[in-house]
Amino acid sequence: MQTQEDLEPTVRIRELKKDRVNFVLGNVDLAFANSLRRVVMADIPTVAIDMVEIEVNTTVLPDEFIAHRLGMVPLNSSNCEEAIKYTRDCTCLAGCSYCSLMLVLNVACHDDNTMDVTSDHLDLVPFPTDPEQQNPEPGEELTQRGELFGQPVGKHEPGVPPVLICKIRKGQELKMKCTAKKGIAKEHAKWSPCSAVSFEYDPHNKLRHTTHWYEKSIKEEWPLSDNALEEEPPREDEAFDFNAKPNKFYFEVETDGSLDPQEVVMRAPVKQTAPAAPAATSGGVSIMGAASKTASKRPCEEAGSTSSDDSLAKRLEPALRRVK
Amino acid sequence: MVEDEDNEWGQLNLTNWKGLSATDPIKSVEDKWLLLPAFLKVKGLVKQHIDSFNYFVDVDIKNIVKANNKVTSDVDPRFWLKYTDINVGFPDRNEESSVDKKVTPNECRLRDTTYSAPIIVTIQYTRGKNIVQRNVNIGRLPIMLRSCKCVLTGRSEEQLARMIECPLDPGGYFVVKGTEKVILVQEQLSKNRIIVETDSAKGVVQASCTSSTHGGLKSKTYVATKKGKIYLRHNSIHEDIPIVIALKALGIQSDKEILLLTAGNTDAYKTAFSANLEDAAKLGVFTRHQALEYIGSRVKVNRRVMGPRRPAWEEALEALATIVLAHVPVKGLDFRSKAIFVATMTRRVLMAIDDEHMVDDRDYVGNKRLELAGQLLALLFEDLFKTYNSNLKNAIDKVLKKPSRTSEFDAFNTMRMQGDHLTSGFVRAISTGNWSLKRFKMERAGVTHVLSRLSFISALGMMTRISSQFEKTRKVSGPRALQPSQWGVLCPSDTPEGEACGLVKNLALMTHITTDVEEEPIIRLAFMLGVEDISLTTGTEIYGPHTFVVNVNGTIIGLTRYPTRFVAQFRKLRRARRFSEFVSIYINHHHRAVHIASDGGRICRPAIIVENGRSRVTSEHIQQLKKGTMTFDDFLKKGLVEYLDVNEENDTYIALYENDIVLTTTHLEIEPFTLLGAVAGLIPYPHHNQSPRNTYQCAMGKQAIGAIAYNQLNRIDTLLYLSVYPQQPMVKTKTIELVGYDKLPAGQNATVAVMSYSGFDRLADAPLDENGQISKKYDIIQLDGLAGVGERVDPGDVYVNKQTPSNAADNTFTGQAASVPYKNTPLTYKSPVSGNIDKVMISDTENDQTIVKVLIRQTRRPELGDKFSSRHGQKGVCGLIVNQEDMPFNDQGINPGN
Structure with missing residues (x-):
């Protein structure tokens, strides 16, 4: 037997x-x-928006509220293991194209109807390079990325309803830079x-x-x-x-x-390959300036968890x- | 024959008759509960406050002025000033320079000003030899929100939005110096009614009556036993007066008549009373004059005006006419009705001696009166107005004293110089809550409270609250216990726990509190319906076997031999709206009396009238109500629905549901759930809960975080709790929709798993990092000295860089404003958690002082130690926050917590 x-x-x-x-x-x-x-x-x-730099927010929702909602937007993360580094493992100082993605949101309502700001308005842009800082270890990551890597899920797919972020009316504007990072x-x-x-x-x-x-x-x-x-x-x-x-x-x-x-x-x-995870900040998304202050690390070797x-x-x- | 019998049985056994079976329900009034929203549409949720204020502003204030309408001078007897009218205007901006005088409550909240309207009097006075009429502004009255003088009344939702006001806000409070103040409903024992009590320990039986007349004078008169004899006791008389002497002084000289009026023909009462007659004889009092002399020598004389000393009997006559039982009218020294009142009190004492069950219950809701904002403001106004007038008189006398003056004396100018005695009086009383009116022997603290804006429900709950005048320390359970007579008018669940338990109550959903209705027309009507005047009768008739005494507001007016017919006719006229729907009538069979009440402060509620075993309200009426062709007032006008006060409820037989109606039923309940208040009404399935759970939930529902008002983001309160994602409850009650809790919800619909978990609930103090002194940082301050909107504020950050003159204390004049030294008095952020500047407001107050308000926002997420609860008084402290993957799950992958 x-x-x-x-x-x-x-x-x-x-x-x-x-x-x-x-x-x-x-x-x-x-x-x-x-x-x-x-x-x-x-x-x-996966990758998800982790830091939001708000330039203009004249909507009815406060900054934290919108940042929290942005964090929840699913981003295409296929082959995340190879296509992006954890920021904490990266040699850069405050994010680079190997460990971060940049999405911008720039919407203003000019007509009389209420306008929906959705995940379709999030545009993936090349990560701005810092001229003062040279990345000593150019990794393989960029070549491993698919065409849609980092894009909001369903952005260019017909029939997939986008994720609603906020509703705005005439004269209101939302302008922000979002940094997406890898995490678990x-x-x-x-x-x-x-x-x-x-x-x-x-x-x-x-x-x-x-x-x-x-x-x-x-x-x-x-x-x-x-x-x-x-x-x-x-x-x-x-x-x-x-x-x-x-x-x-x-x-x-x-x-x-x-x-x-x-x-x-x-x-x-x-x-x-996820040895450590920093403590979560409020809402999981740091608003600019908040990220640097949460540096405490805690080991994650809980029995049976990995x-x-x-x-x-x-x-x-x-x-x-x-x-x- | 046999066949016939069979046939009959067959007929009876038929299951159908005209298409209906015997078990089919009787056609009922569907959706009769729709009367409730119709009622609330007319009255609103806090109608009692608003009605009371409206009554004060429209009626009572005029009566007060009428009673104090003349100002004369001691110096110049030719001078007089008369108030002919008084009116309260609409709230406006009390600033000379403003172009737009319109003001909204929200502006007052933000600018820390008072939402008040001018009080304009029309005066006639002598100027030289002419009589002049003018309008003068004598001060400002804080205006209750949503009252008839408020700018928000009758506005559409859109107009309210433009005024930055929430359409769901109930109103009924004041905005004084920027804070929202509520005058809580006060519960008191009713005035001008006889209350009989026994003290079994001392063996004392006493009947007491608190007299209250227009003019504010209050005094309490007792008729009590002492060593087996009955005495009259009053504060203004040193000694207890034997009752027979009191009655003789009131003009009933013959012992026979005294006995008839008190004991009547009942032998037991006669025996109990006989000792009193002997007592008077022993004291040598036989005539009225002797009685008056006896009382007069014991009356407290406090006469300020020096004059010739009056004989004792005169003092007694005045005391008996004006001070003792002041509410009973004495016209032209006709003491008949007052004598009968005292006799009645005596009879009630005799009845209680004979049968100890013949006492009154102080805790019975029918013996209570509720005092509202209007009544309290009326007292305050009367006090302030009297002081104002005496100040005015003094000022006028001062001018008139001068032998010559440059121009003709014009009292108008003197009035304008009177300052803001009324304005500041109102503002001080409402903002401190101290009602200290020496004139009316009133000293009350804590009358007003700051409206709690923790949540929409807490604000609403505060508006329906009733505080009792009983002391909290007293170890008597009676006033705290749930009274059966609270049914339908006071919420059985909503009361706090602990020291104020049962003393603080809440109104039920359909409760209405009456305002005063003139009693003269009612008395005339009673006479027209065949009531015999009391002054024409004596004991034989009053206590005759078939006669019932008719009382109006506690005072006996006459007799009737056909009480049921009289009451039925009276009610018929009321249902035909020949007089106010709030006048109540009922028969008290124990005392063989008919009581008519038209006084203010009675608690009542509407009920559907049932006649001949059928509800007067039919489905057709409800159809019309749904269509909007009928309103609640039409139901009242057509006599389909009427108001019942607690006493009249005793004369009715109210069916809870339509199928409970029997032939003797007189009324039908509009909807059973209206017996709960606005807060208890939010509990789903309260009848499935253990009763204390509902009470716990009533206290806790107010702490739920959610949306506060539609204008919540435009408010700058000291503390504002908002939920990012409030959800309207999935399990709703009708009350929830009626009060608007689905539009301003608090809490979320959670998925819950109940399971055991090894571990303990833990609550630990958060360790705070205290790195010694935190240095002040100015980096978020902008050019104007204020922090920029959106900036992050960390502990120790300065958000208002304020400077104050360092020599504010000394008053020496230097002449140069520029050289004044300033010192820094910045406002620093104290909270241990950083926040963000949400809003900055710069404005000025009424006296042109600059005011800066900075709103700082903190975003918080649930953490260990936060309190969570269901809607059934089940609260708990969060002891563990579990990662998603560690959560319990079901076969579909569903987790609790979302």
């Missing part, structure tokens, strides 16, 4: 769409599956590539990992999920097997568009590759 450990991990993709992937992970243990969930949610780096969701949720990650195992609760509270009938009050079709329902007379372990894990990863779902899941088992287990990662890779 083969034990579970001997089996190769399997990944069976049930659905793959532009913004979501639904797959079944098999032959791994619960801890591994859960760490995959956690990594997908919190450890995949451990620091602030705006860097999470996922909007929702569903995760389920043992839909019949055969393992009794949970107790279902019910009034009259457990069957009526706890309807089975679709995933229950994948597993054999328990027989009435089946004895409880207290040695049983979960073996099949049902995932659905839904992204906000900054990364493809495929990339999110593929990146997850690879050892993440998939540092190389062997497990290696074990999963072939399965993923096959899927690819």
